[in-house]
Amino acid sequence: MSTNRQMILNFFMNSTGFHETAWRLPSAEPEGVTSLSLYKKMALIAEQAKFHTVFLADAYELGENVKHQALNRLEPYTLLSALAGVTERIGLVATVSTSYTEPYHTARLFASLDHLSGGRAGWNIVTTGIGKTHLNFGREQNYEHTERYQRALEFVQLATKLWDSWEDDALLFDKARGLYADVEHIHAVRHRSDIFAVEGPLNLPRPPQGYPVLAQAGSSEDGKELAARIGELIYTAQQTLADAQAFYADVKSRVEKYGRNPNEVKIVPGFSVIVGATESEAKEKEAELRESIIPELGLHRLSKRLKVDLFSYPLDGPVPELPDPATINENRSRFELMKNMIESEKLTIRQLIERVSGGNGHRTFAGTAEKVADELESWFTGGACDGFVIRPQALPSGLEDFARLVVPELQRRGLFHTEYRGTTLRENLGLARPNNQFSAQSQQRKGVQLA
Ligand SMILES: Cc1cc2nc3c(=O)[nH]c(=O)nc-3n(C[C@H](O)[C@H](O)[C@H](O)COP(=O)(O)O)c2cc1C
Numbered sequence: 001m002s003t004n005r006q007m008i009l010n011f012f013m014n015s016t017g018f019h020e021t022a023w024r025l026p027s028a029e030p031e032g033v034t035s036l037s038l039y040k041k042m043a044l045i046a047e048q049a050k051f052h053t054v055f056l057a058d059a060y061e062l063g064e065n066v067k068h069q070a071l072n073r074l075e076p077y078t079l080l081s082a083l084a085g086v087t088e089r090i091g092l093v094a095t096v097s098t099s100y101t102e103p104y105h106t107a108r109l110f111a112s113l114d115h116l117s118g119g120r121a122g123w124n125i126v127t128t129g130i131g132k133t134h135l136n137f138g139r140e141q142n143y144e145h146t147e148r149y150q151r152a153l154e155f156v157q158l159a160t161k162l163w164d165s166w167e168d169d170a171l172l173f174d175k176a177r178g179l180y181a182d183v184e185h186i187h188a189v190r191h192r193s194d195i196f197a198v199e200g201p202l203n204l205p206r207p208p209q210g211y212p213v214l215a216q217a218g219s220s221e222d223g224k225e226l227a228a229r230i231g232e233l234i235y236t237a238q239q240t241l242a243d244a245q246a247f248y249a250d251v252k253s254r255v256e257k258y259g260r261n262p263n264e265v266k267i268v269p270g271f272s273v274i275v276g277a278t279e280s281e282a283k284e285k286e287a288e289l290r291e292s293i294i295p296e297l298g299l300h301r302l303s304k305r306l307k308v309d310l311f312s313y314p315l316d317g318p319v320p321e322l323p324d325p326a327t328i329n330e331n332r333s334r335f336e337l338m339k340n341m342i343e344s345e346k347l348t349i350r351q352l353i354e355r356v357s358g359g360n361g362h363r364t365f366a367g368t369a370e371k372v373a374d375e376l377e378s379w380f381t382g383g384a385c386d387g388f389v390i391r392p393q394a395l396p397s398g399l400e401d402f403a404r405l406v407v408p409e410l411q412r413r414g415l416f417h418t419e420y421r422g423t424t425l426r427e428n429l430g431l432a433r434p435n436n437q438f439s440a441q442s443q444q445r446k447g448v449q450l451a
Pocket residue numbers: 056057058059095097125126127128129130216217218219220221222223224235236237270330331332333334389
């Protein structure tokens with residue numbers, strides 16, 4: 001099947017894969033978690049396969065289950081800056097929290113990454129909903145859900161002002177006159193509110209893309225509103241086509257409500273995948289991963305997430321009744337998703353652990369390249385998404401399989417590009433470079449002076 005519309009593919013990268021015990025597989029390289037060579041190898045495979053981005057999640061704490069899981073992780077700006085030097089086209093998306101960083105510092109770091117990569121930076125804007133990060137930042141409690149999102153919106157708006165604080169023509173490099181920069185075109189931002197006070201300007205010229213691509217993954221009401229106002233690449237987790245279609249229609253209509261073009265916002269659900277050359281090979285890989293599961297790890301993780309002590313129930317019995325989602329301050333949408341999945345599929349605790357260990361609430365699938373391509377195609381052409389976040393359950397092997405087997409199949413069907421369209425991430429995603437807020441003011445001032 002051939003169509004003009006083509007899907008966006010993002011490679012969600014971590015060290016050993018998205019199945020939580022994939023580090024135990026013979027093909028995994030857990031010793032490489034802190035070595036550049038592992039990530040360089042994967043970024044180059046992803047770029048050769050023409051993935052639009054490599055995407056890194058992040059949190060500012062060590063997860064509780066490091067006893068059984070590869071949870072130590074490199075800091076995203078540092079890793080992506082290193083990858084910027086060894087790749088040429090692939091987008092580099094870092095997760096940074098608006099709850100536990102400051103706008104000036106974050107705007108500067110993203111501007112640096114965008115400059116160093118020649119316009120390939122993206123920012124996954126998160127508000128840090130789960131865990132104990134607050135204890136690493138001098139707070140007794142995390143911010144409440146609504147407060148987190150208020151802070152996120154103001155944070156991002158302020159960051160865009162900082163990136164705009166240098167107009168594109170601010171640098172003169174006029175050696176003869178000794179004029180390095182035109183200070184009329186470099187602006188203070190003078191932002192003062194109850195949350196932030198930032199004078200500006202930034203100490204770097206405007207990033208090549210204007211702003212890094214703004215990615216976002218909130219799925220609650222507040223999260224979807226933020227996505228609709230500022231998001232350009234929207235990560236999400238849905239289990240069924242119907243839920244994904246509903247989310248897609250919901251977010252796109254909210255985008256229109258804010259006067260934005262729905263095509264400016266690309267929605268990409270997660271897809272936790274195992275690919276085999278044959279159906280039986282895919283099932284073998286799936287079984288190998290299932291055998292690596294440590295039930296104690298699943299019980300611990302799920303008890304925390306679902307707010308029920310699962311250790312006191314039989315593994316092969318039903319999941320006990322769960323609390324009302326409205327009482328959940330942490331990742332509410334993921335809680336709801338799991339609650340719905342448990343109720344509709346009547347899962348036992350063991351089945352739930354098996355389901356969740358491969359996808360952490362994202363959709364999981366194991367099959368041949370044709371079957372995987374069929375699944376992706378049906379969601380893509382069925383009004384459920386603009387592309388996907390590909391989460392290989394085992395790394396690096398699962399990325400190699402996807403790149404070698406699935407990408408050519410998608411290309412053969414005309415569903416995925418065979419070459420990068422441009423050099424910046426915005427060009428490759430079909431997103432415009434944003435106008436500079438201060439340039440419009442400068443033009444107006446010039447108009448007044450001339451008149
Ligand atoms: C693909 C994907 C990746 C995510 N990565 C992160 C991450 O790296 N760090 C983080 O704190 N939250 C991450 N999240 C969680 C979201 O930011 C968000 O908190 C979650 O979807 C719940 O939405 P809500 O905050 O609106 O309730 C991710 C979500 C998705 C769907």
